[in-house]
Amino acid sequence: MTTSSKTRAKNASAPKAKAARPLGLHVAVVGAGMAGVVCARTLVQAGHRVTLFEKSRGLGGRMSTRRTEFGGFDHGSQYFTVRDARFEKALRSNATSVVRPWSASTVRVLDEFGHVLASAPPPTEPHFVASPGMNALVGLWAQPLAANTLLDTRVTQIERDALHPEQWQLRTEDSAGGLQVLGGFDRVVLAIPHPQVHDLLRVSGLAPELRQALAPVHVAPCWTLMVAYPQAMQPGLPHLGPQWNAARSTHHRISWLARESSKPGRDPIERWTIQASPAWSTKHLEDDAERVKAKLLKGFAEITGIRATPTFAVAHRWRFAQTQTPLGKSHLFDKALGIGACGDWCLGHRVEDAFVSGLEMALELA
Structure with missing residues (x-):
């Protein structure tokens, strides 16, 4: 056998190399x-x-925005703050088109009768929202992924x-x-x-x-109520409800309220997002949504003094909302x-x- 024949035989018996996989x-x-x-x-x-x-x-998870004929509701995350330098860099580099500051200086601490117990301290860090809804930020960052999103x-x-x-x-x-x-x-x-x-x-x-x-x-659930009062936009009617735009509450049912129309880039129709406390949401986790709506509307009226019947009222249940033990x-x-x-x-x-x-x-x- 010639040298070239030996070489060919050796190569034939050698295991074939696997095709290179993409990097x-x-x-x-x-x-x-x-x-x-x-x-x-x-x-x-x-x-x-x-x-x-x-x-x-749709995209967003708890940064979702519920769209209605009366405007949007940020029925999950209400706003965000920025502490991590990487988050700040990402927002500054490719999210300035949708991120807006939201002044939450009017936040108060209330009892179950709507009485101000204490003014909330001035915010130590800016509060931001995405516009026209909280899901806009996730939507913007997801654009390069659209072709491969199911x-x-x-x-x-x-x-x-x-x-x-x-x-x-x-x-x-x-x-x-x-x-x-x-x-x-x-x-x-x-x-x-x-x-x-x-x-x-x-x-x-x-x-x-x-x-x-x-x-x-451990992550607690949250029942969220969304209400709209388009009648408050009619000429001659006084401002509907309290002068503040957001509140943390010690009411036994409700822990947070926010006037959606106070956020930048939002529709002007008077709309409120009301979030129940973790304890109350846990206790009533499996309740019928209509029953939850009635109870939260009662608590909302007690806190704000708004007793008018909303044109729109929907309750949404988040099974996993607020982390208690990370x-x-x-x-x-x-x-x-x-x-x-x-x-x-x-x-x-x-x-x-x-x-x-x-x-x-x-x-x-x-």
């Missing part, structure tokens, strides 16, 4: 609230490919990819009952409330240690599995907590 990862991000969108956006900026899943019809898509199970066992596939269901399986994911990030993280991993038979780490976290770190990540979890519940209940959690989850992967 970037393909990441599934489940949940399109602030944490999920920031995580997905950061990964895309780092050169990775992301598919974003959201079970609702709305109205609930992830029901995570499992190994049938064709590539080193990767993951997700089973999904839409609101019409349509089922789908999407695969080829190198990493999976769950940017959803911690009980949903736990349940999805349990159903999938995955990450028992990560599930155990969620045990200390995880204590920005995110969770099982490196062996390539599965992580993030959300405001990791650090607290502020909008900025969600931003930091999503950012640091992405940096872990990038």
